[in-house]
Amino acid sequence: MSIDMAQFHQVFFEESFEGLDVMETGLLNLDMGDVDDEEINTIFRAAHYIKGGSGTFGFTSVSDFTHVMETLLDEMRDGRRQVTQTAVDVLLGSVDCLREMLTAISDEQDVDEARVAEHKKTLEIELNGGEVKTDSATETGSEAVVSEAGTITDSSVNSDGEQGWHIAFSPHAHLLKTGNDPVRMFRELSHLGELTATVDFQGVPGFYDLDPEECHLSWDLKIAGDIPEAEIDDIFDWVEEECDLAIQPLSAKSTKAEQSAATQTVDESIQAKTEKTPLQAETAKPVPATENSKPKNDKNKEAAKSGAKGSSSIRVDTGKIDTLINMVGELVITQSMLSLVGEHFELNKLDQLKNGLSQLERHTRELQESVMNIRMLPISFVFSRFPRLVHDLSTKLDKKIELVLVGENTEVDKTVVELLSDPLVHLVRNSLDHGIEMPADRIAAGKPETGTITLEAYHRGGNIVIEVKDDGKGLNKDVLRAKAIEKGLIDEAAILTDKQTYELIFMAGFSTAEKLTDVSGRGVGMDVVRRNIQTLGGNIEIISELGKGSTIAIHLPLTLAILDGQSIAVGDERFIIPLGAIIESVNVNESMINRVAGKGETFRLRDEYIPIVRMHEIFGVKTAQALKLTDGLLVVVEGQGMRCGLFIDDLLGQQQVVIKSLEANYRKVEGVSGATILGDGSVALILDIPGLVRLSNQ
């Protein structure tokens, strides 16, 4: 027992969650008519892994639960049981329940016992029901089974929970001095069965009167399981003189005779498990006896919190690591070659040197790329949860929806993947709820009955673009406008472009849903979605056509650490503009420039008037060479849907830059998103385009 098993917990949880994903995908792929054995096998293996693992680590509640699932799956696998939609739904529900249990355990929270019991019951009903009536596919048939099996499992659950002993243990103050340690005793007790301990510290005196060598606590212990009284007596044998002890059976009727056969097997498995895992005592602290389950929203909040934490490790394809090792090998060779050249350098070796340097450059770049590559995960990590979501929601909303996933293998930085998931869920839900019409409406509108939602990911430039596309009813501009006026978000006289109208849905407190559903419509969310995307350095845009559907596109940088930049010169200062923000660079002539009310300047670019931001003015660069607009260059940039022309001296070159924080030692500077170190070791500031636009408006 000297090995600290806790160090393996993280791995177990990660693999379990992966297993759950596998089970979920497998279950969704199951075709009722023609069941693929291999598919069921995969699901079974995943369940088996979780059962085994949780047993080893002493998470008995999880292993018990999985055991029931496993039994069900086992019967399906052997062909003893038909795969029905009901069974699959029950299993899907159990997967969710398991996920909650595991999340709770990994966050060291209490497991929602009531919910677990409820799921376990449905599982057992399915299990027993199947045995009673093998062909219980019809609604009425299965309902009859429910009531029948329900009674059996009810009693089993009860006796399961109540069988055991109740121990009131209040040691005398000098217990510790006799060399007895209650903690050790509890540990032994928990070897016997599942132990719940409630401590009573009413007897503890004030801090100044407290003698650390005295024991003022008393305990109320519940131990579940079929345990002979003698075994419990044995444990308390040594302290009998030093405490007040009362041992009572939990329930008078917990005799074996009254148990149904089904319970017996479950109980036996519990016992088998607990006996195998004396470790439980060390890892799992006695769970406080909280009978009533927590409020639901509380749970949700916790789940959200744990999601934000993000997992700290990453699984990397061995291939990627091999490439990395190869690169390092090459780098070492180049380095030794260069040092050889350098040792006895003569002018005729110049070519060799140049050669080596260019090799060095290539290797460093490749090395950098493959290191970055390690952090990259395919977007399918996020996409994979959507088939389930769409499946559940469309059933709930009575809509027929097909989900199409495109470009699942597009790779994105791990941090981006993690933070992307919530906003995407929100967008897909919106499309499902508001976008796609009811089947009848769709037929009336001359569209196919089944709506389509497409999730597509692809690379464009240095960005990854993720599109949520639906062929639903699209956004109604008039409704949006009316709603915004009603809510006082815009002025009645305001003239908005199409784009600006669509942007309204991103405003806080805006919701067009006729009535609130629990899917969406509360008017929080889209603003949060946009904020989340913006913190990732991306932006979000909407294209919509009334009656034909909408597309919401998210543009994100591939990684948060490196950026493709265009370096520019203003006077003798260098700045970096994120390449993704640049639309084009133009030389202007006098005829293109317009002055607005003697203050702002705009220029016309293909029928669009674009405001000019003079970099040397807003950044106060005194050394700027180009003071007349016609002398310098205008770089047309776009940020948060706003375009402007940055007036600069010159474009220098494109390069990848490593983003460094200005705030670590300094502070946030308006119009600057960070800094980077150029090849010559000097620092260049990275421009924050939306910030610059704001700054120029002040």
Added chain:
Amino acid sequence: MVEEAENIETELTEEKKLENLVQFLSFTLGDEEYGVDILRVQEIRSWEPVSRIPNVPSYEKGVVNLRGAIVPIVDLRERFGLGHLEYTPLTVVVVLQTQTETGHTRIMGVVVDSVSDVVDIDKKTIQDAPNFGTKVSTEYINGLASVNERMVMLLDVEKLLKLDALGVDDES
């Protein structure tokens, strides 16, 4: 025996004195001499060109690359209103560090005319900074001490560095 006891006594007082000694790095700004707690000094460098930061007070000279970290440089002369002095290769930048409440280290470089000495100052001899009225801000002066008949103003590095982080929460 008596002698021995006396010896021990003097040793004890010596030790006590050492306990009270604090080391300061002293430097000059114009005619004035300042000191900072030597434990706050990370390194001393010569002046090198900085990258200017737009729209900040003129005493915040800009940022430099200090082995991969972006470090702000502040001109203490200008900060204290002592006028500007042309930078030469002999101009000195003292790199100071401090711990924020959140536990991470903040680094900042301050430009001074020249670094003079490391001085031992007995804590007991440090006087409180007198109030000069509104003309001179004594906000970052922890106290005064005299070293070889000269007055050294001891600076509070925490305040000095915090001042530049004005309006920034330490979490960032």
